[in-house]
Amino acid sequence: MGIFPFFKKKEFFSAKDKEQIVDAIRHAEKRTSGEIRIYVESKNPYVDAIDRAAQVFFKLKMQKTEHRNAVLIYIAMQHHELAIFADEGIYQQAGADYWNNAVKLMLSKFTKDNISNGIEECVRMIGETLYEKFPYDSTTDKNELPDDIVFGK
Secondary structure (H helix, E strand, O other): OOOOHHHOOOOOOOHHHHHHHHHHHHHHHOOEOOEEEEEEEOOOOOOOHHHHHHHHHHHOOHHHOOOOOEEEEEEEOOOOEEEEEEOHHHHHHHOHHHHHHHHHHHHHHOOOOOHHHHHHHHHHHHHHHHHHHOEOOOOOOOOOOOOOEEEOO
């Protein structure tokens, strides 16, 4: 325990929940050249969740994937906000209605006690779409982005 225990950062997920989410990302990415990342923070410092998701997407350099097929799931826990930001390659392939429905599905899967199941379900769904639009090619594909969950403030 540190000298100032009251400054301890709050954990949003248990170790088991983190493992569940990262395993879902890895499983989804085994079948596609696409990339999925999760970004979780306590509060959204901006007005619009999609604007914040876009900012995080570019900060994490997710636009640099070869096929422009990276997807960010953004969550602000205390503000109860969720946004999905997809790069132009996959966004255009799937269409705006798909992404709006993905957010609705994810919100419907969230429960106060188990947000990780909602995230996992959304990762699986996005993974299926990435697989349909950008299937894995063993001769050229590589994991371009880390699979871990990124935690903000």
